């Protein structure tokens with residue numbers, strides 16, 4: 001059983017792990033537990049998996065009635081999880097983050113079922129912090145997370161999504177499916193799994209220039225922000241080398257055919273770009289816990305694997321200048337790609353499977 005949701009950064013690592021598990025052991029059965037409102041409602045059924053959902057919400061920092069509802073929903077979800085665990089009888093339960101994994105993994109641990117959590121970030125999320133006391137094993141993606149967990153449970157695996165994108169590296173993909181061309185250098189732009197208004201605004205400003213470049217651009221606005229961008233682009237004609245979409249599907253097949261990426265510095269995106277060695281211009285989200293995306297991005301910048309534009313310095317012009325610098329200089333791209341690839345974990349899914357087996361073995365002793 002796998003529980004994780006809310007945002008793409010928690011869901012894709014789970015799906016990558018499942019894909020690898022089924023490759024190694026085709027009879028593996030998986031039940032995915034998510035929230036009623038998260039991105040998992042779209043992504044998980046698309047991956048052909050059974051999804052069950054629970055209503056969950058987060059704690060507000062200030063004292064409020066809504067926190068009472070949060071507690072009520074959590075306790076109710078633990079009961080629901082216990083029922084589903086009894087029915088499904090998993091050999092092991094994996095949590096990849098988000099409130100739903102809190103309820104499911106807590107229930108599983110209390111029932112004596114083997115449990116593993118996967119932490120994608122270098123700054124540990126609240127749910128995983130809470131679960132760390134109860135679960136058997138903890139897999140991390142960055143060495144920096146180690147000291148934030150009980151040390152006897154921790155293994156550095158990397159993020160399974162890294163192995164998935166590498167596995168798909170050899171898959172043929174033609175940009176003609178997106179209305180673009182093969183053999184033309186490609187710049188991809190997205191602001192995390194939900195899109196980012198400031199990035200969208202800067203891309204809109206830069207589009208008249210992108211229209212005239214010899215490279216091509218694929219830009220995802222985020223599903224919910226597409227209409228706004230379309231409105232902002234009213235009266236602007238897009239040249240054939242520029243495509244604007246709400247969301248990029250099948251990213252695992254496309255990423256290895258991207259020459260430069262512009263993105264937020266979410267943990268899963270970083271796992272992907274370093275696994276493939278993609279030169280990246282990171283625009284960290286300033287709206288996350290402990291400003292962790294700046295730390296994520298800085299780690300890459302320090303190694304020469306990425307460039308960073310802070311959101312308050314982001315304009316159409318600064319974006320365009322950074323994009324041009326890399327897109328028009330193949331040698332620079334190659335250098336950056338090599339440095340980026342050194343930071344990747346291309347065997348992360350296999351290593352996480354080893355940790356799942358360790359958790360099972362702990363219960364067999």
Ligand SMILES: CC(=O)N[C@H]1[C@@H](OP(=O)(O)OP(=O)(O)OC[C@H]2O[C@@H](n3ccc(=O)[nH]c3=O)[C@H](O)[C@@H]2O)O[C@H](CO)[C@@H](O)[C@@H]1O
Nearest residue numbers: 007008009012190192193220247248251266267268269288
């Ligand atoms: C705003 C926020 O709180 N962000 C957090 C969120 O990131 P969030 O989920 O937004 O971003 P991540 O970089 O972690 O993951 C995004 C995933 O979505 C995919 N993708 C993106 C756009 C698209 O059009 N198609 C597509 O498939 C990317 O390839 C990647 O696999 O969870 C991460 C993991 O806990 C954290 O590090 C981030 O700080």
